[in-house]
Amino acid sequence: MKKITLQGATETFKKKFKKSGELCERGSKWIPGGYSRHSLTFGPHAIYVDHGEGKYIYTVDGHRLIDFHNNFSCSVLGHNHPKVREALHALVDRSFSFGNPMEHEHRLAEIICERIESVEKVIFSCSASESCLSAIRIARANTGKNKIAKFEGGYHGMGDEFMISLHPYPYFFRGPAEQPIGWPNTAGIPSHVLQNVVILPQNDLKNCERILKDNAKDLAGVIIELMTSAGGGIVMEKEFVKGLREITEELGILLIIDETVTLRTDYHGMQAGYGIKPDLTVMGKVIGGGLPIGAVGGQEKYFRMHETGKIYHSGTHHGHPLATAAGIACMEVMDEATCNRINKMGDRLADELNKWSTAKNYPLCVIGRGGHLGYELTDKPGRRYRSCRDMLSYSNEEGMAIIAFEMANRGIFPMYRGLIALSEPMNDGDIDLFINTAKEIIEGIFAE
Ligand SMILES: Cc1ncc(COP(=O)(O)O)c(C=O)c1O
Numbered sequence: 001m002k003k004i005t006l007q008g009a010t011e012t013f014k015k016k017f018k019k020s021g022e023l024c025e026r027g028s029k030w031i032p033g034g035y036s037r038h039s040l041t042f043g044p045h046a047i048y049v050d051h052g053e054g055k056y057i058y059t060v061d062g063h064r065l066i067d068f069h070n071n072f073s074c075s076v077l078g079h080n081h082p083k084v085r086e087a088l089h090a091l092v093d094r095s096f097s098f099g100n101p102m103e104h105e106h107r108l109a110e111i112i113c114e115r116i117e118s119v120e121k122v123i124f125s126c127s128a129s130e131s132c133l134s135a136i137r138i139a140r141a142n143t144g145k146n147k148i149a150k151f152e153g154g155y156h157g158m159g160d161e162f163m164i165s166l167h168p169y170p171y172f173f174r175g176p177a178e179q180p181i182g183w184p185n186t187a188g189i190p191s192h193v194l195q196n197v198v199i200l201p202q203n204d205l206k207n208c209e210r211i212l213k214d215n216a217k218d219l220a221g222v223i224i225e226l227m228t229s230a231g232g233g234i235v236m237e238k239e240f241v242k243g244l245r246e247i248t249e250e251l252g253i254l255l256i257i258d259e260t261v262t263l264r265t266d267y268h269g270m271q272a273g274y275g276i277k278p279d280l281t282v283m284g285k286v287i288g289g290g291l292p293i294g295a296v297g298g299q300e301k302y303f304r305m306h307e308t309g310k311i312y313h314s315g316t317h318h319g320h321p322l323a324t325a326a327g328i329a330c331m332e333v334m335d336e337a338t339c340n341r342i343n344k345m346g347d348r349l350a351d352e353l354n355k356w357s358t359a360k361n362y363p364l365c366v367i368g369r370g371g372h373l374g375y376e377l378t379d380k381p382g383r384r385y386r387s388c389r390d391m392l393s394y395s396n397e398e399g400m401a402i403i404a405f406e407m408a409n410r411g412i413f414p415m416y417r418g419l420i421a422l423s424e425p426m427n428d429g430d431i432d433l434f435i436n437t438a439k440e441i442i443e444g445i446f447a448e
Pocket residue numbers: 072126127128129130132155156157158225229230258259260261284285293294
């Protein structure tokens with residue numbers, strides 16, 4: 001087995017995706033870095049796409065890659081799905097931007113309310129970032145309190161309150177694990193925002209309870225992902241989430257579950273598997289079928305202030321007809337059987353790679369749930385972790401970069417930092433392909 005080095009993998013990547021590199025450079029003349037999303041950077045540069053079809057993307061460099069990225073999990077139907085395309089064409093013929101509402105919004109809201117037990121009313125925006133901001137506005141308005149709590153390693157978009165103590169470096173995780181200190185991930189966060197955000201440790205109920213009690217009189221809401229996405233696929237444990245629900249209820253703090261990503265892992269939302277009801281749920285990605293969208297939903301009582309106009313909610317493109325039409329089509333294809341089939345493929349992928357790495361004594365750990373998984377090369381075989389802080393502390397960063405480059409070099413497109421999302425057109429053969437490629441790369445990394 002030939003050893004795979006970071007240098008070799010990077011050189012092959014740069015050669016294979018040369019045109020993408022050139023486009024990034026050209027784009028940098030007008031856009032810092034060449035494109036408007038930092039998260040698209042894949043090592044030295046992003047991979048530019050020409051088009052997508054089904055489970056594949058076709059890059060400007062002339063390569064076909066099987067897409068395990070799927071726009072950070074949002075393209076759950078893969079690319080150019082006929083049902084979504086039909087819905088968009090039908091609308092485009094009638095024009096697509098009005099100072100009037102259209103009916104699509106109703107149907108999408110109805111689907112969401114039917115599927116997610118805790119949601120009785122919904123409001124849309126253009127991104128989950130905006131909907132997270134709406135959710136905390138609702139929490140503040142309904143409780144009359146100012147602060148919000150978020151988890152270390154939790155990602156909720158680019159609002160000031162949320163760009164604190166994220167990832168991908170342990171550098172951002174300050175203070176002891178049981179009493180994290182909020183730290184901004186970006187320049188430009190006003191100091192008063194930092195003072196209004198309380199940081200909680202993942203899967204640590206005892207310390208969460210203490211911190212929440214200490215701040216209860218000021219805390220409007222707690223926002224949490226049941227499985228982190230950008231933060232590496234850390235799944236919140238059942239007892240932990242149940243405990244959090246009880247404590248927040250007792251202290252008069254709204255529990256906001258951010259299901260932007262996790263909604264796709266269960267027909268009724270991931271919350272259904274926990275047997276709890278949050279006060280508010282944030283949604284995005286899958287509910288827009290690949291177009292820009294965000295939503296926040298919850299019990300009717302939390303939306304009365306919208307009805308009376310006490311809470312103002314507006315935006316030129318909120319509930320955009322194209323996004324809601326695509327969202328309806330996507331949600332209709334994502335019926336219960338389809339969700340379950342995708343989840344089963346993902347569970348097998350995780351299970352087989354974990355069994356293999358244990359048997360071979362490789363320091364690889366695959367976590368997550370269903371069709372959305374995280375993999376991490378850690379410091380030693382058998383390492384398991386329950387929080388993003390743990391994961392980043394034990395991570396083999398060089399190994400993670402090699403896996404990303406080598407996957408792309410071999411025709412697979414994962415998210416850069418160890419995340420994958422399956423899509424509806426995939427089948428068992430595609431899962432085998434991923435498993436076997438991962439094994440080859442890891443054997444190559446650890447070859448003598
Ligand atoms: C859990 C979670 N919340 C919120 C967001 C922000 O969504 P958007 O990119 O639509 O603003 C994301 C994006 O990846 C996310 O993963």
